[in-house]
Amino acid sequence: xxxxxxxxxxxxxxxxxxxxxxxxxxxxxxxxxxxxxxxxxxxxxxxxxxxxxxxxxxxxxxxxxxxxxxxxxxxxxxxxxxxxxxxxxxxxxxxxxxxxxxxxxxxxxxxxx
Amino acid sequence: xxxxxxxxxxxxxxxxxxxxxxxxxxxxxxxxxxxxxxxxxxxxxxxxxxxxxxxxxxxxxxxxxxxxxxxxxxxxxxxxxxxxxxxxxxxxxxxxxxxxxxxxxxxxxxxxxx
Numbered sequence: 001x002x003x004x005x006x007x008x009x010x011x012x013x014x015x016x017x018x019x020x021x022x023x024x025x026x027x028x029x030x031x032x033x034x035x036x037x038x039x040x041x042x043x044x045x046x047x048x049x050x051x052x053x054x055x056x057x058x059x060x061x062x063x064x065x066x067x068x069x070x071x072x073x074x075x076x077x078x079x080x081x082x083x084x085x086x087x088x089x090x091x092x093x094x095x096x097x098x099x100x101x102x103x104x105x106x107x108x109x110x111x112x113x
Numbered sequence: 114x115x116x117x118x119x120x121x122x123x124x125x126x127x128x129x130x131x132x133x134x135x136x137x138x139x140x141x142x143x144x145x146x147x148x149x150x151x152x153x154x155x156x157x158x159x160x161x162x163x164x165x166x167x168x169x170x171x172x173x174x175x176x177x178x179x180x181x182x183x184x185x186x187x188x189x190x191x192x193x194x195x196x197x198x199x200x201x202x203x204x205x206x207x208x209x210x211x212x213x214x215x216x217x218x219x220x221x222x223x224x225x226x227x
Contacts (some may be wrong), residue, residue, distance in 0.1 A: 033214065042219035048214050050213070097215075101162060102147075102215060107117060
């Protein structure tokens with residue numbers, strides 16, 4: 001596609017439920033990143049995929065968070081047993097190999113009630 | 114690991130005023146530097162980037178930034194702001210010799226009064 005597509009754009013869930021957030025990167029971009037944006041906190045790195053290499057999961061805040069990337073394209077971020085502190089905007093970005101510039105999606109606003 | 118500091122969290126200006134947003138990073142090696150902008154209700158967009166060469170970088174919408182290696186700084190400037198520049202501005206750095214994961218600053222909220 002022309003840009004990075006994320007779905008859903010908004011998600012309200014009850015505390016304790018699991019959620020899945022989806023990211024469709026730009027076709028041909030081998031690198032994919034997930035970030036979390038909380039009010040006044042900037043962008044917090046979560047996980048990085050590069051081609052077929054093992055992902056860099058160093059930013060995941062707890063074992064309730066996981067992500068996968070199928071076929072080197074679409075990625076899904078899963079949050080299990082959601083907590084109120086998980087409420088944030090989850091951003092996905094992709095870049096060509098070498099990462100000389102990142103294109104961001106519009107994000108998924110997650111609200112845990 | 115690299116880190117990025119944006120010292121101005123909130124900036125309020127009147128139209129036609131000059132703008133300078135500070136960005137300092139900590140990393141001893143070669144870096145790539147970026148400024149991103151997020152307009153209200155929109156996604157992050159690249160304003161400008163520095164990889165090598167001329168340390169004064171021109172970006173879109175009249176923005177520029179200067180890389181000063183000795184100061185580990187990459188400040189964003191615009192000589193005359195407009196109301197439409199009201200947005201959140203993020204500085205970011207990555208290390209091309211290692212992980213390509215960009216580290217972002219906390220952002221600066223700019224409000225321009227007409």
